[in-house]
Amino acid sequence: MGSINTNVSSLIAQNALANSQSQLNTSLERLSTGLRINSGADDPAGLIASQNLQSEMTGLQQAVNNSAQATNVITTADGALTEVNSLLDDVNGLVVESANAGALSPAELQANQLQIDSDVQSITRIAGTTSFAGLNLLDGSLNYVTSGVATSAISGLTISQANLGTATSIPVDVNVISSAKLADLQFRTSSITKSITLEIAGNIGVQTLSFVSGTTASAIGFAVNNISDSTGVTASLIDAANAASGIAFKSTGYGSASYVSIQAQSGSFQTTDTKGSDKERAVGADAVATINGALTVGNGLDLKLNTSSLDLDLTLNSSLGIGKTSFAITGGGALFQLGGQVNSQQQVSIGIGSVAASALGNNVVGFLNDIVTGGNASVVGGGAEKASLIVAAASQQVATLQGRLGAFEKDTLETNTASLQVTLENVTSSESDIADADFASETANLVRAQILVQAGTSVLATANNTPQSVLTLLQGH
Numbered sequence: 001m002g003s004i005n006t007n008v009s010s011l012i013a014q015n016a017l018a019n020s021q022s023q024l025n026t027s028l029e030r031l032s033t034g035l036r037i038n039s040g041a042d043d044p045a046g047l048i049a050s051q052n053l054q055s056e057m058t059g060l061q062q063a064v065n066n067s068a069q070a071t072n073v074i075t076t077a078d079g080a081l082t083e084v085n086s087l088l089d090d091v092n093g094l095v096v097e098s099a100n101a102g103a104l105s106p107a108e109l110q111a112n113q114l115q116i117d118s119d120v121q122s123i124t125r126i127a128g129t130t131s132f133a134g135l136n137l138l139d140g141s142l143n144y145v146t147s148g149v150a151t152s153a154i155s156g157l158t159i160s161q162a163n164l165g166t167a168t169s170i171p172v173d174v175n176v177i178s179s180a181k182l183a184d185l186q187f188r189t190s191s192i193t194k195s196i197t198l199e200i201a202g203n204i205g206v207q208t209l210s211f212v213s214g215t216t217a218s219a220i221g222f223a224v225n226n227i228s229d230s231t232g233v234t235a236s237l238i239d240a241a242n243a244a245s246g247i248a249f250k251s252t253g254y255g256s257a258s259y260v261s262i263q264a265q266s267g268s269f270q271t272t273d274t275k276g277s278d279k280e281r282a283v284g285a286d287a288v289a290t291i292n293g294a295l296t297v298g299n300g301l302d303l304k305l306n307t308s309s310l311d312l313d314l315t316l317n318s319s320l321g322i323g324k325t326s327f328a329i330t331g332g333g334a335l336f337q338l339g340g341q342v343n344s345q346q347q348v349s350i351g352i353g354s355v356a357a358s359a360l361g362n363n364v365v366g367f368l369n370d371i372v373t374g375g376n377a378s379v380v381g382g383g384a385e386k387a388s389l390i391v392a393a394a395s396q397q398v399a400t401l402q403g404r405l406g407a408f409e410k411d412t413l414e415t416n417t418a419s420l421q422v423t424l425e426n427v428t429s430s431e432s433d434i435a436d437a438d439f440a441s442e443t444a445n446l447v448r449a450q451i452l453v454q455a456g457t458s459v460l461a462t463a464n465n466t467p468q469s470v471l472t473l474l475q476g477h
Contacts, residue, residue, distance in 0.1 A: 010463040016459070030442045059339075078406060085402070116372065120368055124369075144329050145331045162349055169328045171327075171328050172310070173292055174291050179316075180284070185249045185260050185280075187249070190244040198220075202251055207230055224249065233251060255284045258283070315362075336350070370383075370390060
């Protein structure tokens with residue numbers, strides 16, 4: 001049937017050409033952008049998955065950058081602490097030299113004191129000026145803030161890590177189940193009846209003392225106390241009100257690492273434990289306590305808690321005994337965002353205490369600012385021995401802080417960065433599989449679409465000419 005009103009062949013050819021043109025446009029768009037999904041209509045489900053993965057990629061990349069920034073902060077603090085350690089070493093050498101008072105003139109001793117003063121001032125200056133992008137690192141501003149710490153129960157507290165999360169504070173409950181004890185041996189006689197030579201041994205060292213017959217227990221105790229700095233053993237009356245009660249020999253330190261040994265190298269000298277049983281050696285006992293319900297066996301008076309949310313070291317006051325105490329951590333610390341999502345699981349907090357002279361040392365031996373001119377441990381004032389103990393405590397404190405920061409950098413930041421980079425690679429690969437165009441496939445599709453468009457155009461032209469055959473019928477008339 002011949003018809004000129006409706007050219008079905010032309011309509012079919014137009015539809016096919018439109019489809020081919022659409023395929024050609026799609027291939028051109030994908031090849032020009034490099035993306036398989038350029039709009040939601042291309043692949044609705046794929047677009048949702050791609051957007052979610054892109055959001056995750058952005059978070060992971062920023063987390064990698066955060067870890068790098070945190071590493072820079074820790075490295076800056078570590079470098080400053082290295083210099084502080086160097087200054088403390090210099091101070092220690094000067095203190096030891098100053099103890100050699102018999103070989104130093106007053107002018108030389110004064111010169112040493114001036115150099116010590118300068119070193120201590122430099123340490124405080126480093127503490128106050130060490131910063132990263134305006135963030136002070138070693139002046140105590142990154143230390144944790146606490147409330148309710150009873151000095152009658154806790155003489156020292158260091159909080160290394162506390163993750164408050166969404167809480168405003170972390171309560172810390174300490175329950176001492178068994179108190180720390182000194183090593184204790186007793187000589188329950190007022191004097192000796194025969195000459196003896198005693199070996200006095202403690203965890204610091206060993207010394208021998210000789211006594212003649214008739215020496216009183218208090219005189220023996222005086223001699224033992226005279227050398228306590230080289231043995232770690234002190235002596236006192238068993239009953240302070242009764243000189244005839246005998247002598248108690250005790251360790252200078254608490255815990256199982258401290259001991260007292262009294263042995264007679266000649267003669268007889270019988271010591272007992274606190275219950276009266278014969279004994280030549282006694283060992284101290286460590287404190288046993290729970291911190292927030294977690295059982296911890298201390299090192300003498302020192303207790304430690306290390307959990308995923310709280311890491312702290314505290315020193316009990318020797319007068320506490322068995323009992324309870326509590327305090328709260330209310331804020332502070334340096335918070336680092338190390339994951340792609342902002343929540344406490346992907347954050348790490350670390351405390352960085354002050355290394356100023358007023359903060360280095362402890363309540364037992366004193367603080368570093370005590371060794372400067374006018375302080376109670378200055379070398380010109382004859383305080384070289386106390387100054388040595390203070391410098392040793394300060395050096396240990398700085399070394400511990402530096403080691404903790406180094407461990408944080410190596411075991412937390414570096415491993416976190418490596419893990420994030422692997423995760424980022426995998427997420428990026430997954431997003432690429434969904435959203436990126438396959439150029440080999442799209443090139444083939446482009447060639448196919450080009451051929452179909454060209455063929456469709458030719459066919460459409462032919463279809464449009466078909467109605468002209470009707471003119472032949474009209475010419476026959």
